[in-house]
Amino acid sequence: MGTTPDKLVERYLKHLEVELDDLPRDRRREIVDEIAGHITEARAGLEHESEADVRNILEGLGDPADIAEDARERFEVQPTAPAPPYKPGWMEVAALVLLLIGGVVLPFVGWFVGVILLWLSNAWNVRDKVIGTVFVPGGLGLSLFLLVFVGSTSVSHGGTVCEVDPSTGREINCTELPSSEPSTDVADFLKFGVFVAIVVAPLVTTAYLAYRLRRQPSAATA
């Protein structure tokens, strides 16, 4: 697993290319090509090339970061500043609102716009965006759809009957039923679990995304 001279040179040139990223493409190419040529010339002049020889050649050329700094100065190129800490704006708020209840207002489309905004925003990382998209497609709109069309308007679980508020998808007006309807039905219990999950999951996801939104800028400045 020793480093061969070729590997050293390859690694050096790759490093240099990355460091020169701020330069216009043609200048970067020219400099990298010329330095690669320099290394070839220097190696050709060696009688018995050793790893130490190659290391000396690369050290003579200097740290790629130094060369890049010099090049930026020569070409009066500003190094790209690290992105400023992100301040959540209307786009993030709209994304959160639409993800949660967009599907209720405008079935599917409202939620879908929320997803687009979510992915356009720089405030979340990819993992957050995937979570926001997958849990739960449609947001509360899906919950509502399932509750209304799959479950019937009143959900019976255990000894409780709830009505579903069609505008929010939440269960309201829950009333305890007398024990005439026993709560041992496994299917009912499962159904209840699924309903709770699809109502709770979008709420939890939204809360999580909002939390990430508040955390991120302060984490970036810390």
Added chain:
Amino acid sequence: MVAGKQDALLAQMRKGTLQYCVLALLADEERYGFDLVRSLAETDGMVTSEGTIYPLLSRLRRDGLVDTTWRESSSGPPRRYYRLTKAGRAALDAFKGEWGRFRDAVDHFVERKAG
């Protein structure tokens, strides 16, 4: 802290004058990059990172002070040869005059106090 400032100043002076040293090396003959670097490195203290010559050469080319031509090499891949343009020669001559005056002026004070 004073030493640090002095180092930075010397580095700036080296950087500022390096391009004229390169132009001067090209005054009589065309040269390829590695050859130029070798000549500069022979004089101690002129170049700390040899790699920095290449951004400089690229800049000189874009400023029209040098021209380049590719030539076949007997010992490997073709080489890019640099040679002075008219504008490059004019820049070098102008610098020579200014530099002479500047060097004499600095010497006048520094050498008198030291000696």
